[in-house]
Amino acid sequence: PIPPGAYGQITVYTLLDGREGAFDRLSREVVQAAHQGEPGTLIYACHEVVGAPTQRIFYQLFRDQMAFDDHQRQPYVRQFQAESRSHVIATNIIELRLDSAKVIAMSQVGEPWAP
Numbered sequence: 001p002i003p004p005g006a007y008g009q010i011t012v013y014t015l016l017d018g019r020e021g022a023f024d025r026l027s028r029e030v031v032q033a034a035h036q037g038e039p040g041t042l043i044y045a046c047h048e049v050v051g052a053p054t055q056r057i058f059y060q061l062f063r064d065q066m067a068f069d070d071h072q073r074q075p076y077v078r079q080f081q082a083e084s085r086s087h088v089i090a091t092n093i094i095e096l097r098l099d100s101a102k103v104i105a106m107s108q109v110g111e112p113w114a115p
Contacts, residue, residue: 006042007065008096011058019087020053026087027056030080038074040067054089061098 015023027046034044040063049055062068071077 004098005064006061006098007063007068008043008059008061008098009068010094010096011060012092012094013056013058013084013088014090015054015056015087016089017054020056023056023084023087024048026080026084027058030076033074033076034071038067038071040064041071044071061096 013023024046031044031046034041038044041060042063043059043061045059047057047059049057060068060071062071
């Protein structure tokens with residue numbers, strides 16, 4: 001279950017033409033690191049935008065504000081932020097406070113989940 005104090009963030013990245021592969025490599029690395037070492041990170045996913053090849057969207061959901069703050073302090077997050085800068089034209093950050101949700105464990109979807 002998702003706790004009532006959950007904190008979320010959507011970050012929209014607009015990438016420079018031709019930098020998609022490099023950004024995607026960095027995003028896979030940071031997602032894998034968060035998956036392995038952050039129990040307070042409930043969802044941390046990077047999405048490609050259909051029809052917009054230079055846009056990526058990170059959807060992040062944390063147990064609470066403290067878990068988000070802990071995530072921001074991680075060296076791999078700081079490294080992602082520093083290294084991805086050279087691939088990004090613009091970033092738009094939207095803060096979220098969870099109102100309601102339906103969440104199914106990826107293991108129940110029918111296919112194995114691989115970060």
